[in-house]
Amino acid sequence: MGNRLTKIYTRTGDQGITRLGDASSVTKDSPRVEAMGEVDELNAVIGMVLAHPLPETVRGCLSDIQHDLFDLGGELCLPRHNVITAEHVHHLEQTLDGFNADLPYLKEFILPGGSPAAATCHLARTVCRRAERRVVSLARKEVVNSESLAYLNRLSDLLFVVARVLARAEGGQEVLWENTGA
Numbered sequence: 001m002g003n004r005l006t007k008i009y010t011r012t013g014d015q016g017i018t019r020l021g022d023a024s025s026v027t028k029d030s031p032r033v034e035a036m037g038e039v040d041e042l043n044a045v046i047g048m049v050l051a052h053p054l055p056e057t058v059r060g061c062l063s064d065i066q067h068d069l070f071d072l073g074g075e076l077c078l079p080r081h082n083v084i085t086a087e088h089v090h091h092l093e094q095t096l097d098g099f100n101a102d103l104p105y106l107k108e109f110i111l112p113g114g115s116p117a118a119a120t121c122h123l124a125r126t127v128c129r130r131a132e133r134r135v136v137s138l139a140r141k142e143v144v145n146s147e148s149l150a151y152l153n154r155l156s157d158l159l160f161v162v163a164r165v166l167a168r169a170e171g172g173q174e175v176l177w178e179n180t181g182a
Contacts, residue, residue, distance in 0.1 A: 021078035031138040036076045038131035043069040045124040052117035055169050058162055061095055065155065072148055076135075082145040089147055092154040099161045103168075109177035114167030118174075121166055125159035128152060 016028050026033060046062050046069070054062070068088055075083040112122035132152040138144055167174050 021074065021081070024079075031134070031141055032076060032079070035131065035134040035138045036073055038127070038134045039069055039073045039076065042124060042127045042131045043073070045120070045127050049117060049120045049124055049166075052120065052166075053170075054117060054166065057099075058165060058169075061099075061158075061162070065158075068151070072151065075145060075148060076138075080143055082147070084145055084148045084151045086147055086150075089150045089154055092151065092158050096154065096158045096161055099158070099165050103161065103164050110164070111175040111177050112163075113172075113175040114163070115170035115172030117170055118163045118167035118172060121159055121163035125156050125163065128156040128159055132156065 017025050018028050018033060019025055020032070043066055046066055050059065050062055050066075068084065071083045075081055112126075113119050132149065135144060135149055135152060139149065164174060
C-alpha cells in the first residue's frame with residue numbers, strides 16, 4: 001500500500017490549484033479535475049444506493065463497481081496511466097445481460113422512480129452519463145483510456161437495468177412515461 005494521508009489539507013487548493021498523482025499542478029476547473037470529480041460523485045451516489053436494503057446480487061455488483069470507479073478516478077489522476085481494461089467492460093456487459101434476462105421487455109420509456117432504491121439508482125445513472133460526458137470532454141484535449149469511456153457507457157446501461165431490478169425487488173412498479181402530446 002502506498003503512502004497514507006496524515007494531513008488532509010494542503011492549502012494549495014485555496015488558490016484554485018490541485019496536484020495530480022504525477023505531482024503536476026492543474027486548476028481545479030480543468031477538464032481532468034472535472035472528470036475526476038464526476039467519477040467521485042458517481043461513486044458517492046452508488047454508495048447511496050448501497051445504503052438501501054438490496055438483493056445480494058445487486059449489492060455485490062455495486063460494491064465491485066465502487067472499487068472500479070475508485071480505480072478509474074486514480075487512472076484519471078495519473079495522466080497516461082491505464083487501469084480499466086476491456087475485461088472490466090466485458091464483465092459489466094455480462095452482468096447487465098444477467099440482470100436483464102429476467103426483466104420484461106420494454107414497450108414504453110421509464111421515468112425515474114419506482115421505489116427509493118430504484119430512484120437512487122436512476123440518479124446514479126444520470127450522474128454516470130454526466131461523468132461520461134466529462135471524460136469525453138477530457139479526451140478531446142488529452143489522451144484518455146478508451147476502455148474507461150466504454151466502461152462508463154456500459155455502466156450507465158447497467159444502472160438503468162439495476163434500477164428496473166430494484167423497482168421489482170422492493171415491490172414497486174416502474175413509472176411509465178405517458179405521451180401527453182405536448
